[in-house]
């Protein structure tokens with residue numbers, strides 16, 4: 001099973017992908033996470049991608065394709081793809097890749113959210129390095145610097161999670177990723193969910209699409 005999660009930056013793709021992974025056992029492949037791992041490891045790809053990501057622009061298609069091909073070598077129980085495709089060229093490459101794997105796209109789920117809510121969510125997002133938990137300071141009273149899930153103090157803010165980069169990411173999304181949504185919109189496996197609802201309500205909508 002292949003599920004594509006679309007949505008503007010901060011719409012909740014990573015949050016929902018973690019829940020889908022837990023319930024359905026599908027592997028979460030996030031191109032943002034793949035790139036951040038390259039940056040952390042200081043590889044040539046990571047060195048080239050670092051400044052581009054901080055600015056909120058997209059890294060070149062050929063750079064991301066190499067990482068993606070590697071991550072999609074085996075489908076296993078299935079894959080949730082988060083953050084790819086983001087351009088028309090990436091969409092074409094993905095369709096070829098999935099055909100070569102002998103798989104098909106089962107669902108494209110677009111998480112919709114207003115721009116104001118997106119920027120608010122992004123600047124208040126934090127992530128735990130130890131358990132990977134993504135959370136938001138807006139929902140935590142008297143934040144003590146520790147992960148609310150595992151208690152680790154190894155909590156960080158992404159370098160592109162500031163207002164200026166978030167706004168640029170949104171501009172890039174409208175210019176380069178909106179055509180991807182248009183490409184899938186008339187397919188019967190394309191569905192939209194309201195990302196403004198609480199996390200568990202958004203997930204209920206997704207469960208209805210994937211199946212209980």
Ligand code: AP5
Pocket residue numbers: 007008009010011012013014015016030031032033035052053054056057058059060061064082083084085086090121122124125126134135136137160169195196197198199200202
């Ligand atoms: P990437 O890491 O993919 O970032 P993104 O698409 O901008 O998405 P985010 O991770 O910011 O948000 P999300 O939708 O996952 O939201 P989350 O669940 O965290 O990409 C980063 C960069 O890498 C790009 O800018 C680009 O440079 C590069 N890149 C990546 N893929 C690429 C590609 N294919 N081609 C070229 N370049 C690429 O939620 C956000 C916050 O909201 C969290 O705090 C969360 O707790 C909270 N939240 C989530 N759901 C809810 C809810 N329902 N209610 C209230 N709060 C919620």
